[in-house]
Amino acid sequence: MSLNLSHVTLTYQDGEDRLVALDDVSLTVRPGDMVGIIGPSGSGKSSLLAVAGLLIPADSGLVELGGRDMTGLTSAQRTAVRGAELGFVFQQSNLLPSLTAVEQLLMVTHMTGGKPAKRRERARDLLADVGLADQAHKRPHQLSGGQRQRVSIARGLMNDPSVLLVDEPTSALDHDRGGRVMAQLAELTKTRGVASVVVTHDTVHLGHMDAVHRMEDGVLHADEPAVATALPGSIR
Numbered sequence: 001m002s003l004n005l006s007h008v009t010l011t012y013q014d015g016e017d018r019l020v021a022l023d024d025v026s027l028t029v030r031p032g033d034m035v036g037i038i039g040p041s042g043s044g045k046s047s048l049l050a051v052a053g054l055l056i057p058a059d060s061g062l063v064e065l066g067g068r069d070m071t072g073l074t075s076a077q078r079t080a081v082r083g084a085e086l087g088f089v090f091q092q093s094n095l096l097p098s099l100t101a102v103e104q105l106l107m108v109t110h111m112t113g114g115k116p117a118k119r120r121e122r123a124r125d126l127l128a129d130v131g132l133a134d135q136a137h138k139r140p141h142q143l144s145g146g147q148r149q150r151v152s153i154a155r156g157l158m159n160d161p162s163v164l165l166v167d168e169p170t171s172a173l174d175h176d177r178g179g180r181v182m183a184q185l186a187e188l189t190k191t192r193g194v195a196s197v198v199v200t201h202d203t204v205h206l207g208h209m210d211a212v213h214r215m216e217d218g219v220l221h222a223d224e225p226a227v228a229t230a231l232p233g234s235i236r
């Protein structure tokens, strides 16, 4: 299922004024593609994820999932779509300290239901996909930063989302661990046919992206040319 944002505008109240966080933003991400969003602090990257993730309604423009317009939905309908179609991976892995890795994933399907044995099997498969088959019993404080981030990615995929929205997955990681996390995100995007949007400040790992866009003052510039030139073949 594709994600499509078309002429999206978002403003926040800023004292007397309104601050334009997203200024006529258009973006299409197809299933199996991983699109990177780069740009300076405060340029609107997280706002883009929030609108795409149906967490904040846009002031104007279209947000479509699989061709279906999401802009007129009620809050309850948006919550239902989030649970069924969207996966999130946040900057801090936001894992619950008292739960093991496999339990973090099971939490996601706790509300949505399904047979417990099937859910457990899916959780274990996803942990294996991110290289953590033998760490499923560990709690967050027993895992490295990179491992926690990979649990978070596996958790983001637990509800079998069509769209995965990822905010700074490598910000807390060193170069090698960051590279491995990004490579795994790219691979899962392909093998599971997810449309992934990854906000990152980490330009060294952009070779994993199918396309890279730069956000500046709320404006999204398609196919960041400097990166495309620096990484021939990896950007289209």
Ligand SMILES: Nc1ncnc2c1ncn2[C@@H]1O[C@H](COP(=O)(O)OP(=O)(O)OP(=O)(O)O)[C@@H](O)[C@H]1O
Residues within 6 Å of the ligand: 012, 013, 014, 019, 020, 021, 039, 040, 041, 042, 043, 044, 045, 046, 047, 048
């Ligand atoms: N709830 C809010 N109310 C008012 N202004 C906000 C709100 N959230 C964000 N902003 C402002 O909107 C602009 C875009 O913020 P956003 O968080 O989307 O940027 P960003 O590119 O993700 O930044 P960073 O890289 O620092 O996380 C910023 O100027 C920010 O101060």
